[in-house]
Amino acid sequence: MKRLLMLLAVCLDFVHVSAQINTSQINTYSIAPPPNAAALARYGEIPVSLYSGIPSIEIPMFTAQSGQLQFPVSLTYHAGGIRVGEVASRAGLGWSLNAGGCITRTIMGLPDEQGNGFNSIKDRGGLKQGYGVTDYADSYLMRLGSGLEDTESDVYYYNYNQRSGKFMYFDSAYRTLPYSKLHIGDLDNFKKYIVDENGFRYEFRDAESSSTSSNVSESFINAPQAWYLSRIFSPDKKDSIILMYEDFSYSVSTRQEQETKKILYDFTTGEYPATVDEKTESSQMISGSLLKSVTGTGFQVKFYYSARTDATDKKIDSIVYLDGKGNRMKKFLLNYSYFSGAEKLRLDSVIEYGSGTQSLPAYKFSYLNPNSVPHLTSLSQDHWGFYNGKQNNTLIPYIVNRLGREEKLADRETDTAYLLNGILNKIDYPTGGYSTFEYQGNDYGWIKNGEAAPVYYEKSMSAGARLRYNTLGVPGAKSDTFQIQQKQEVSISYYITNCNDNVPCTSYNNLPSEGVVALYRIQGTQKILILQYYATELDRSTEGQVFKTLDPGTYSIDVNVVNPYDYLRGMVGYKLFTDSVITRKRLTGGARVAKITSYDGITHSNDVIKRYEYTMADKSYSSGVIMGLPQYHYSYTQLGDDGHSAMCGKRYTYNCYTSFSQMAPGSSQGGVVGYRRVTELLNTKDSTIRTVSYFTSAYNYPDWTIQAPPFPPAISFDWRRGLLTHKLTYGAGNELLLWEKKKYAIMPDFSYSVQNFKVQQRSFCVGSAIVNGKYLETQYNTEYFSHKTDWMPLISDSVITYSRGMRDSLLTVTAYTYDTTSLNPGVVTRTSSQKTITERFRYPLNYRTTATDNISAGIRNLQQLHILAPVIESWTSYSTGTDSGVTAGRFVSFKTDRPYPETVYKLMLNTPVNNFIPSAVAGGAVTKDNRYEPVIVFDLYDNQGNVLQQHKANDMTESFIWAYGNRYPVAAVKGMTYAVADGIVNAGIVSSSYDDTEIRNRLAALRNTAGVLVNTYTFRPLLGMTSATDPSGQTIYYEYDGFGRLSLVRDTKGKILKMISYNYQAPAAQ
Structure with missing residues (x-):
């Protein structure tokens, strides 16, 4: 059978390497001005992703530089809530160290690169077509089902240079989701590299693999599941940063991660076998790496670790920043404790030291209810894995027994009284100021584009009947009728006895009572039996309580007495709903920020307070959208011989109820929920500002899912979500100050898809007959599906700015068209006050040149180095309806052998012109308008790309x-x-x-x-x-x-x- 292997070891280290060539702002080289007094750390600058409600919390440390490359180091905290099964990273629970980078992958079936993995699918003749949703087995389906061949793409995730995302193998190349101009390829032994749009190269050479042991089996995937960033190179290869790792193996013990109850149906001979309970408890041994040092020209960063008590992994103790001679510039010491009860690593403070022994005051971190964080093995979890405080003995929410009765086993509903335990709620800064965070649980009003069921006012009700066999010796019955207004789960309790007057209890006639407690649905004159209970105990009472989901309708609870001493009681607990809606907000997992207060350490009159509301204009409606609800049930059939039927003639149907959803509930921008509308209220001593923002969400762009076997993975369109579409800004007195509308469009030129195929065995028999290559008693559920990628950029931005009192307004409309070779703007048009300004841009791949002159040779060199972003030519024009013309232009040429600017040309115009000729390629050479004149010439560079000599037009030479x-x-x-x-x-x-x-x-x-x-x-x-x-x-x-x-x-x-x-x-x- 196919397995989905999820890498438990997450990328601990993320790279943030800033390496950009901004040729659109090329000027003469100049030496930086003398230093100014270092600004004290700014407090309270906490940006928030309004779409997800998750604040971006970062503790900056330092930025090392190696020529063109920069290497920032910082700590970040994910404030979306703590899951029960979350293992603390090496920087503490919820924290990540940003000092490196990695590519991880989810292996779907076989590793892509193995012999019969997905990358070889073309060599195997492509996907075999023509299977139905359910089909008889043949050798192809059986090979797929047994894991001998692979028809599913692995999914890769990258994080580096403040960029993160995922990519997959599309036919013959790796492509990102969404589409980008990143060039991704394989090195030796399937190691990876990424070249960005500016030609900077990132190599991921340090691989990590793992083996999994459980009480069921052991497995080892002989393929890497992560690759850590090892080298970074500038486009000219003159600057580099090298990351060194130490091999380190450690284990991760997981919770009881999978539990399944299998209930056999359709069994006609003999007693039903007991329900099968399958539990998997596993641990993972990771053959990984510890980042030990980062070295660039003139600097080194060292990382020091020590043991921890909550895991066999290590924790980061300190980070030391050294100059090229080994002199210490900075040191950061990380101090920890543990969340009591949970025994999870907790980051308490970060202290900065300089070159000596003195330190600055610490960053200090406080957490909400730190002593009430659940242990990894806790079963007190909601559907999304967050703590809900319920005393569960299993994570299986319910089963339906053989009598069709639904039995509730675990409460997996979200409870905000426990959800937020352990989340970061305060940062004390070295400056003496602090920021506090108040959170709420997420809620939703929509499931994709369908409105979620509202929450009504409700009242607990009960219906019941009780009856004792009367002294006249006449059997009797009693009934109580009740109404169910909307679908709900009800409780049914029953009590049956026929004890005589003796003590101890002695059943009448030495037989259990023949009385019955029954629940009926009434339809017209008919009573349809839903469930019934009989006495099963002799010389004692039979009693119990079960839960059953009932549809709206009329029902009755009935009791019948038959023999002397019978006494029966039946009760139904249900809810009566009024016509009034309490709210259209339904709780779901995870946290969102509700309020951030930032204090400067001087006076609270300077406090900056931000509040957030996640509702529609009608505040009874949540603006949250989720992808779907979890599904915990599936079934399969086994055919065989029960002693009375022919081989494969008896059908055994198993209903399976699991502790984990068969379909992942889905996520949005790192959170459980995405919000369509969010209001931010900013209060300072000087102003009150309210902004209302609207975003794309799963309401507009839901994932593609199939909630049925074989449960193919969701096809995500998350990149289309979380885009700002409208924004309104109000000032004091609710005065509208600004109105903004943004539009986006999917670019068909960058839409790609790759077809996958998933199978799951539906029925089987060892002795299955073969007819025309088909195993008639063995069937599979199958599904063809396609992963997709595309690009959906901003195409227009309309802004209305209002004056105070709204007496006047100014509308500005900016339209964008894009250069398909770089995905950068090709034409930007701004229209305001009946005047249109248009800027046009050309990039290296716009020139199909054979390099017959120096200018074209320089551009060709950029193309070969995958440097796509620099602007080669730009020009500006205007139009008023009665007048138009080009007003400015600039052209940049590059060195023929290195990606450095050589000459900056300016379009010399005294007045606007209408005969401007954009640059083009003719005869393999680049031509440009003859009114271009050089304004800056970079005469000479050294081997590191440093300017040695330059001159301006008609000016003296300057050397360095x-x-x-x-x-x-x-x-x-x-x-x-x-x-x-x-x-x-x-x-x-x-x-x-x-x-x-x-x-x-x-x-x-x-x-x-x-x-x-x-x-x-x-x-x-x-x-x-x-x-x-x-x-x-x-x-x-x-x-x-x-x-x-x-x-x-x-x-x-x-x-x-x-x-x-x-x-x-x-x-x-x-």
């Missing part, structure tokens, strides 16, 4: 000398070529020097040349500028404290010009 491992510019010389400057100072020696005195002495010779302007600088690598000397020889010196913050500014004689101290507000008394 670099030092500190060729990473920092130490001289800017106007009026001198680089070759002359190199001859004076020997730039090769200066470039490798880290000594400020040596650098200053060598650069001093530049000032002896007449007619040049020389600015010189020194730096502390990774910290900042330490001195700046102007052309007159006056020097300003900059000094830093142990935390890398500017502390002193001195003049050329050492006199203090500025002294800066950093004082933190003491934390408020608790």
Whole structure:
């Protein structure tokens, strides 16, 4: 049988590597200005995903830089609620360390790359077509059903560079969902790489695999299930970041993750066998990795770990940031405890140290009801796996027994009294300020595009009948009729006895009572039996309580006495609903933020308070949309010989009830629910702002699902959801300030699909007869389905801005069309006040060139390096209805052998023109309008991409000398070529020097040349500028404290010009 192997080990580390070439803003190279006083950490900047209601909580640490590459390190917290089965990461429950990246996958059947895996499906002749929803088995279906061949795509998930998403194999290439221009491929041994739209390459070489042991079986997937980020390269391969890992194996013990009750039906001979209980308790051994270090040019980051008591995995103790010589720049210490009872790792604080022994005040974290977090093995779970506090003995919600009676086994409903336990509710900042978070449980008003059933006012009611055999010796009956207004679960209790007057109880005539308690549905003059109960005990009473779901209608509870001493009682508990609706909000799993209060540590009059409401305009309606409700039931049939029938002539039908949904309930943007409409209320001492936002959701774009065997996976369209469609902003007095409407469209050129096929055995018999290659007594449920990807960008944005008092308004409409080669805007049109401004853009792949000149060769080089995003040409035009013309234009050429700008051209116009000619390819070369003139020329670069010489049109040449491992510019010389400057100072020696005195002495010779302007600088690598000397020889010196913050500014004689101290507000008394 096919198995769905879910990787239990999640990506602990996520990469955030910023590496962008923004050629649309190319200017002459300039040296960064002198440092300003470091700003104290900003407090309370907590953005919220309004669509999911989940706040984005991040603790920034530092950003390391290696040439063109940046490597930020931070901690993030997922505030969507804590699931019972959630294992704390190496940074604590709910927390993730952002310092790396990974690709994981869900293996569907066989691994894609194995011999009969999905990637070989074309070589196997493609999917065999023509099977019905139910079909007799043949050799092909049996091979699929037994796992010998694979017809389902694995699903891959990536997270790096502040980007995350998923991809799959579509026929001959990997494609992301939604479609993007990421280029994804395989390295040796099925390792992965990703090249982004700017040519930056990410290699995922460190693989992770796992084996699973359970009380049923053991399994080992001889294929990787995760690949960790190992290397990052700039497009020119001159800059790189290397991540090093240590092999580390650990186990993860899971809860009783699967439980099934199998009830046999259609059994005519002998006694029914007992209900089959199947329970699977498993643990997973992961052969994984620990991130130990990250190394770039001039920096290293080291990670230190220690053991923990809640798992055999480790926890992160500290992160140390070092310069190229091994000197410590920063250190972050993470302090932990454990959620009592749950024994799950809890992050309590983060302390920053500088280069010395001093530390800043800590980030401190508080959690709601930390002593009431459930253990991993708790059965107190709602349908979505969140804690509900119910005393369950199983996770199977219900069964229907052989008599058709529904028996409730577990309460899996959401309970907000327990749901929020253990969630982060306060952050104390080093500044003395804090942020507090108040949450609510999620709710919903829609299931896809169907309105959820409302919640009515209700009253508990009961109907009952009781009767004792009378003294006249006459049998009798009694009945009570009641109405069920809407479908509901009712309780039925019964009591039957025929004890005589003796003690102890002795049954009349030494037989159980023959009385009956029965429930009927009344239809006209007919009474249809629903269920009935007889006495089963001798010399004692027979009693019990069951639960049954009843449809609307008229019912009666009846009792009948037959013999002396019979006494019977039957009671039905049900609910009476009024016509008034309480609410159209139904609870579901997970948390959403309701209020965020940010205090600056100085005065509460500065508090920033944000409140959130997740309702439609009619506040009795939740705006939440879920994908569907869980389904816990399926059935199958076994054919065989019961001793009375021919081989395979007897049918055994099993109804199976499980602890897990046969279809995943689905998710939206990382949450259980997506909200169609959200109101945010912002209150500060200066203003009150209310915004109402509307989003696309599963109401508009539901997943494709089939809630029946063989239960194919949902086809998700999550990328179409959570898009802002309308936004209204109100000020004081509910005055409308801004109205905005956005439209999106699916681009058919980027729609792809890949067909899959899933089978599940429906019936089988060992001795099944074969006719024309078909096993007649063995059947399969089958389903063809297709995974899809597409791209749905913004195509228009309309904004109306209102003046105070709404006396005037201004409508601005921006329309977008897109360049299909880069997915960037190709044409942007803005219309306002009867005037239209249009900007047009061209990108590298817009030029089909054979590189017969330098400009086309430079563009061809970009294409070969998968650098798709830079703007080669842009021009702007206007139209008023009576007048039009091109007003500006710019063209950028690139070096032929390296992806660096060479010349920036500007369209030289005195007045708008109507005869502008956009650049094009002719004869393999790029042509452009003859009014373009060069304004900036980058004459010379070194091997690391540093500018060595440049000049503006009709201006003097400027050259640059670099030092500190060729990473920092130490001289800017106007009026001198680089070759002359190199001859004076020997730039090769200066470039490798880290000594400020040596650098200053060598650069001093530049000032002896007449007619040049020389600015010189020194730096502390990774910290900042330490001195700046102007052309007159006056020097300003900059000094830093142990935390890398500017502390002193001195003049050329050492006199203090500025002294800066950093004082933190003491934390408020608790």
